[in-house]
Amino acid sequence: MGCTYSVYGVGRKKKLSIPEVVVFAPCMRIPAQCDLQRALKGLIPGDVIDKLSCLRNRIALVADDTGGSAITELRQALEEYLSILIGLTKKEHGLENLVEFKWKNLVDGRQETSVANAWFELLSVVHMMAMLTLCEADTIMIPKDYSGSGFRVVSTDCKRDAVDLLLKAAGYLEFCVRNVLCCIPPEIKKSMSKDLQDGVLEAISIQALGQGTEIQLGLAIESQKATLSVKRRLACELLIYYSQAYQCISGCDLSHGYGKKHMWFIKWKFLEAKAAAYYYHGLVLDKGSEPTCHISAVCCFLAAQELLVESKKACISFCLATPVTRAPPLWGAMKHLHQKIPEVASRKSQMYGYLLEQEKALQSLPELPDFQLSLRPDDYELPAIDPAWDSGNWEKQGQQPLKDHLNDSEDEIETE
Numbered sequence: 001m002g003c004t005y006s007v008y009g010v011g012r013k014k015k016l017s018i019p020e021v022v023v024f025a026p027c028m029r030i031p032a033q034c035d036l037q038r039a040l041k042g043l044i045p046g047d048v049i050d051k052l053s054c055l056r057n058r059i060a061l062v063a064d065d066t067g068g069s070a071i072t073e074l075r076q077a078l079e080e081y082l083s084i085l086i087g088l089t090k091k092e093h094g095l096e097n098l099v100e101f102k103w104k105n106l107v108d109g110r111q112e113t114s115v116a117n118a119w120f121e122l123l124s125v126v127h128m129m130a131m132l133t134l135c136e137a138d139t140i141m142i143p144k145d146y147s148g149s150g151f152r153v154v155s156t157d158c159k160r161d162a163v164d165l166l167l168k169a170a171g172y173l174e175f176c177v178r179n180v181l182c183c184i185p186p187e188i189k190k191s192m193s194k195d196l197q198d199g200v201l202e203a204i205s206i207q208a209l210g211q212g213t214e215i216q217l218g219l220a221i222e223s224q225k226a227t228l229s230v231k232r233r234l235a236c237e238l239l240i241y242y243s244q245a246y247q248c249i250s251g252c253d254l255s256h257g258y259g260k261k262h263m264w265f266i267k268w269k270f271l272e273a274k275a276a277a278y279y280y281h282g283l284v285l286d287k288g289s290e291p292t293c294h295i296s297a298v299c300c301f302l303a304a305q306e307l308l309v310e311s312k313k314a315c316i317s318f319c320l321a322t323p324v325t326r327a328p329p330l331w332g333a334m335k336h337l338h339q340k341i342p343e344v345a346s347r348k349s350q351m352y353g354y355l356l357e358q359e360k361a362l363q364s365l366p367e368l369p370d371f372q373l374s375l376r377p378d379d380y381e382l383p384a385i386d387p388a389w390d391s392g393n394w395e396k397q398g399q400q401p402l403k404d405h406l407n408d409s410e411d412e413i414e415t416e
Helices: 036-040 046-066 071-089 118-140 158-184 196-224 228-250 259-285 291-319 332-351 354-356 391-396 402-416
Strands: 007-010 013-016 029-031 101-105 111-115
Touching: 013 111, 029 046, 029 118, 036 046, 046 071, 071 118, 101 118, 111 118, 118 158, 158 196, 196 259, 196 332, 228 259, 259 291, 259 332, 259 391, 291 332, 291 354, 332 354
Parallel strands: none
Antiparallel strands: 007 013, 029 101, 101 111
16 A cells, blocks of 8 residues: 555654555565574575575664665565575475464554565565565655646656556566465465465456556547547457456455455555446547437446446545555546536436437447457566575585485484
């Protein structure tokens, strides 16, 4: 949900800071203290252990001190940490289950999980990178300054940058689902944070694509070159994304802190998307010359108006769900639609009221067209493994190669 969430209560004065949310990101999880030295001492060179510990501690310290707002510094440290962490996941090293990795919730500092599995650590790191990227997109979409008219102004470049970040975050999460979760044993998955469930990760990835599509729809509305067909296609794609996100999350355990809030966010955006899809489909149908076209169009407009009312209720439920947040002022596509849908629904229902009375049997909501989705998550690949894991380097430093060390240990056990 945003990188910062703070409530201050000191002395007599109390200041309540309720964050505003444009791009939703569930609470960020950050590393908690764990003893890498004790678990790995004697198995790998000391400088490798030191590098792992130093980078992990740096990530935890910076995230704690800044509330996750030092995005560039954290992203760089996470990438560096990943390159050396990968070595712990290699089967030939035999180190997958030696370190008990601990992570906690950034907001309240509560330790959520403690798991002795290197793949869990890798999953948590990439997940944190995704949350940071969503936070960055959220920051871009919430400008500090307002225009003189009192309305929020976000530049076109900022909107395009936000779309790029959303695709990047979706790529991180898709990588987690397809390439990391499959490496974690089922019994370990049961002990992990509910935020790391397959369905939850997939839902966030898909909703990021949906939010990117919403921004694109807003840009299309602002453009004089964008045709009505293009706007309808984007609105229908937006609905498909949120339908898929809802399907993913509906089968998950949502009893954890952010589960219900996440579900309300998807419901809110789903209803908005459906209203947009019916509105633009109605505009296309209304261009037809047959009376049935106008009747179907009015049905679409009235449905869109009703969906918009329901979306406002869902938005309030989302904001009130723990932790409490604020909805942003209307912007982009939804600002336009909240103005146009009631107006068009009223005008067209009056214009074609006589047709609705004459042809009551035709008053049914038409099906929305199906479109192939345009946005895809960015491809993500892990960084190259750190050269420190090269056993040749260990021999130069006088360190026994890990494979030989493990073989020697097995021989000792057999001798005993």
